Amino acid sequence: MTRYLNLAEYISSRIEQGLYGPGERLPSVRALSLEHGVSLTTVQQAYRVLESSGLAIPKPKSGYFVPAGRRLPELPKMGRPSLRPVDISQWDLVQDLMRQEQNANAIQLGCGMPDTTAPTLKPLLTALARISRRSDSPSLQYNHLQGVLTLREQIARLGVDSGCRLTPAEIVVTSGCQEALSIAIRALCEPGDIVAIASPCFHGIIQLLKAAGLKALEIPTDPVTGISLEAMEMALEQWPIKAIQLTPNCNNPLGYIMPDDRKRAMIRLAQRYDVPIIEDDIYGDLAFRYPRPRTLKSFDDDGRVLLCSSFSKTLAPGLRIGWIAPGRYLPQVLHMKYVGSGTTATQPQLAVAEFIAKGHYLPHLRRMRKQYQRHRDLMTEWVSRYLPEGTRVSKPQGGFTLWVELPDEFDTYTLNRLLEAEDIQIANGNIFSAAGKYRNCLRLNFAGVPNRKIEQAINKIGLAVAQLLPA
Amino acid sequence: MTRYLNLAEYISSRIEQGLYGPGERLPSVRALSLEHGVSLTTVQQAYRVLESSGLAIPKPKSGYFVPAGRRLPELPKMGRPSLRPVDISQWDLVQDLMRQEQNANAIQLGCGMPDTTAPTLKPLLTALARISRRSDSPSLQYNHLQGVLTLREQIARLGVDSGCRLTPAEIVVTSGCQEALSIAIRALCEPGDIVAIASPCFHGIIQLLKAAGLKALEIPTDPVTGISLEAMEMALEQWPIKAIQLTPNCNNPLGYIMPDDRKRAMIRLAQRYDVPIIEDDIYGDLAFRYPRPRTLKSFDDDGRVLLCSSFSKTLAPGLRIGWIAPGRYLPQVLHMKYVGSGTTATQPQLAVAEFIAKGHYLPHLRRMRKQYQRHRDLMTEWVSRYLPEGTRVSKPQGGFTLWVELPDEFDTYTLNRLLEAEDIQIANGNIFSAAGKYRNCLRLNFAGVPNRKIEQAINKIGLAVAQLLPA
Ligand SMILES: Cc1ncc(COP(=O)(O)O)c(C=O)c1O
Ligand SMILES: Cc1ncc(COP(=O)(O)O)c(C=O)c1O
Numbered sequence: 006m007t008r009y010l011n012l013a014e015y016i017s018s019r020i021e022q023g024l025y026g027p028g029e030r031l032p033s034v035r036a037l038s039l040e041h042g043v044s045l046t047t048v049q050q051a052y053r054v055l056e057s058s059g060l061a062i063p064k065p066k067s068g069y070f071v072p073a074g075r076r077l078p079e080l081p082k083m084g085r086p087s088l089r090p091v092d093i094s095q096w097d098l099v100q101d102l103m104r105q106e107q108n109a110n111a112i113q114l115g116c117g118m119p120d121t122t123a124p125t126l127k128p129l130l131t132a133l134a135r136i137s138r139r140s141d142s143p144s145l146q147y148n149h150l151q152g153v154l155t156l157r158e159q160i161a162r163l164g165v166d167s168g169c170r171l172t173p174a175e176i177v178v179t180s181g182c183q184e185a186l187s188i189a190i191r192a193l194c195e196p197g198d199i200v201a202i203a204s205p206c207f208h209g210i211i212q213l214l215k216a217a218g219l220k221a222l223e224i225p226t227d228p229v230t231g232i233s234l235e236a237m238e239m240a241l242e243q244w245p246i247k248a249i250q251l252t253p254n255c256n257n258p259l260g261y262i263m264p265d266d267r268k269r270a271m272i273r274l275a276q277r278y279d280v281p282i283i284e285d286d287i288y289g290d291l292a293f294r295y296p297r298p299r300t301l302k303s304f305d306d307d308g309r310v311l312l313c314s315s316f317s318k319t320l321a322p323g324l325r326i327g328w329i330a331p332g333r334y335l336p337q338v339l340h341m342k343y344v345g346s347g348t349t350a351t352q353p354q355l356a357v358a359e360f361i362a363k364g365h366y367l368p369h370l371r372r373m374r375k376q377y378q379r380h381r382d383l384m385t386e387w388v389s390r391y392l393p394e395g396t397r398v399s400k401p402q403g404g405f406t407l408w409v410e411l412p413d414e415f416d417t418y419t420l421n422r423l424l425e426a427e428d429i430q431i432a433n434g435n436i437f438s439a440a441g442k443y444r445n446c447l448r449l450n451f452a453g454v455p456n457r458k459i460e461q462a463i464n465k466i467g468l469a470v471a472q473l474l475p476a
Numbered sequence: 477m478t479r480y481l482n483l484a485e486y487i488s489s490r491i492e493q494g495l496y497g498p499g500e501r502l503p504s505v506r507a508l509s510l511e512h513g514v515s516l517t518t519v520q521q522a523y524r525v526l527e528s529s530g531l532a533i534p535k536p537k538s539g540y541f542v543p544a545g546r547r548l549p550e551l552p553k554m555g556r557p558s559l560r561p562v563d564i565s566q567w568d569l570v571q572d573l574m575r576q577e578q579n580a581n582a583i584q585l586g587c588g589m590p591d592t593t594a595p596t597l598k599p600l601l602t603a604l605a606r607i608s609r610r611s612d613s614p615s616l617q618y619n620h621l622q623g624v625l626t627l628r629e630q631i632a633r634l635g636v637d638s639g640c641r642l643t644p645a646e647i648v649v650t651s652g653c654q655e656a657l658s659i660a661i662r663a664l665c666e667p668g669d670i671v672a673i674a675s676p677c678f679h680g681i682i683q684l685l686k687a688a689g690l691k692a693l694e695i696p697t698d699p700v701t702g703i704s705l706e707a708m709e710m711a712l713e714q715w716p717i718k719a720i721q722l723t724p725n726c727n728n729p730l731g732y733i734m735p736d737d738r739k740r741a742m743i744r745l746a747q748r749y750d751v752p753i754i755e756d757d758i759y760g761d762l763a764f765r766y767p768r769p770r771t772l773k774s775f776d777d778d779g780r781v782l783l784c785s786s787f788s789k790t791l792a793p794g795l796r797i798g799w800i801a802p803g804r805y806l807p808q809v810l811h812m813k814y815v816g817s818g819t820t821a822t823q824p825q826l827a828v829a830e831f832i833a834k835g836h837y838l839p840h841l842r843r844m845r846k847q848y849q850r851h852r853d854l855m856t857e858w859v860s861r862y863l864p865e866g867t868r869v870s871k872p873q874g875g876f877t878l879w880v881e882l883p884d885e886f887d888t889y890t891l892n893r894l895l896e897a898e899d900i901q902i903a904n905g906n907i908f909s910a911a912g913k914y915r916n917c918l919r920l921n922f923a924g925v926p927n928r929k930i931e932q933a934i935n936k937i938g939l940a941v942a943q944l945l946p947a
Contacts, residue, residue: 096811103621103814121616133608133615133823137601144604145592145792150574180651180796184817195689196667213815218666321616323822325651340567343574344684346655350821351794352604 260401
């Protein structure tokens, strides 16, 4: 991270905190240079970054100003509940999304892919290549059902950063976070059971419930603090809920981080009603703030949280390396892992373990966190510039997805058809609901390095939306 | 394959067909040299191979003879049925087996690992390393849910050898054959359903039924021709069977190849009762005879066979690359794949595709088939030499597992405890039954290059068995 980028971030966070309002003058180049002990050039570079992301405008001879017209877009409204547990639809729309992902010409704004081009990822490829070349080729044979020990040791060590004390014996390596979630659900539930989920919720989880013959109960969710505890308590009173699934950190799609006191309260609630929690922490290491947020698991004192995660968002999804720390459900989880896919591939486990052990993981995270935060600001700026007045936008605290809410009567399904013709891929809001809500919302990926083409795509989205909006 | 090994195999097959009985004189070195147009040295080398596997003994000045005491051990008895569908136990014993697999000092005769040390496998490691080094690193990103296209093309091409016409669009790549089986079962069945299986049957399938809340109906199975069609028909009459699972080629554990007319009849039966068949062909490419046997799928004209397989036995299990060709059940299978683990890791798919496309697969298979056939002969020889009279032994037609049947009252569980102390790992027979039958049987792996240590291990097994046999 260079000095000028650090400084640019410092200033932009001040603007966001409201220290400098719309139209106000920002500190002079000289003042900042003195205050931060950096050169004038560094400050000028920082201002140029802010300028290009629309956060500062230069006025000749009088310095930099916060844009007068700049209003932060409003946050999305509270997520809506389902009145009763529902059977799940929308699989065809998820398939549509995946089909579009295969279009190499498309600007991919709908998918969940991280940026895998960072140079800090190089040592991982080197490790993969070296392990392949070893003549005793450990990558060729079956390994421990729980996963390679050196990797589980590293995962346990990283757990400390989220407040968890884990041992390698409590961890099971999986084929991505999706397998971890699938194993958790199957270890806990039988067809017909009810699972409480946030609304909106990652479509991989919703489809999993569908495939397992379960019913989803959608709990209203606040775009800043996460799932409503009050609504959750009411639901627990009213329905025989078999498990609760939550993604409390850098939520996909809303981007919130549940505050610690609410996490603690959530655990107490689960204890009171004796319900297990399946926690998805896949984006937790990509929180923009440091130190990273705690997991629900870190507040869990009776083994009821099944913590699921993977390196798909932090390193690379193609590795398919995830894990689950299932607490008291370890025996059932091991059985499900054995029958579901047997052991996990050996070579990528060894490579990831080596990458972390050699100290490459944290610097890579640092870089990606900063990068994604910058992208978020720029993407938010573009969305508020190009989409019609009244568009609401989430303010993700980590990860790389933005939730965009259009007027209630808007239908992103039609929008999607228009955009597909333009080779622009977005994710329809209603795949994030068990009952097909959020047709007026869409999710945008901002992982990739922002460029002119992406800006143009957002511009096109704005034009298409305007065209479709009821007059 | 060298000339002398070819010749040795030719002679041994003649002995097995009974052309040369116990104590009889084998053709002279000169006669064979003339007949086969090879040098005298080649014939002598061939005879030395036969000598060392106990199939020929030299008598000074009079040539080679079939050992007088040589009696081929009897085949195992017909597999026993369950009288009604049963709930499944034995998971603790499967876990025991896996625990022992982690003992690096043990002689591993219980596991299902292939030999991965053959030089013909080297190009696979080279491909893995090269793909990792590519700067655009396709291995890092998510890929098509059905798997990498180039791999599906190669799998479709190989299908021709087993009589199948498949297109890449009909194939879904999975994390090993276990995931393929798991997806197939979950796509077809709901808790409480009955699945018909062979008896004995691979424990991975039995545990899968257990985890999915299904009941197993064990159908008696002949150690030479496979599952009894008569018993199967009776079962289909009597019970609402939801699916049939079969491993007709180089069966694990019995080693039979179901004859083609029985395969055809099996398909007709499934059509008559309108039941889908989950076919496991994981060892099919390792049949000792050439061309390899046909799959049930190749007789299937209405899409009711879900063909499952992997490269775990033919190449390397640590890759975790398998596939399923699910016929008319493709939509359900894709949904299960998506929710179960998402896409399959990219890099090993690319490497396997390259390995096959460059023509390395078939020569590797040729080598392994010959190797495993030689090992089978030697292992059979050792078992009949060292285990007590009356021990029955399967005669596998492919693959690398031997099924050994001891007197009915014998309990391999106690045997296993004795052997564990000696660092010898075997597979208990009763994990191959849903109802805990076959306590008097064990399965031995003969993939590894036979050596003095393995022979000693078989000797020790023999001694332990003798010690435990009721007087
Ligand atoms: C919240 C969440 N959980 C799980 C997954 C699946 O992750 P993986 O690719 O590791 O299976 C995703 C991927 O999009 C996700 O966004
Ligand atoms: C008959 C049979 N099917 C499936 C499997 C599982 O194969 P994979 O390792 O490809 O998941 C095995 C492995 O032992 C097997 O023997």
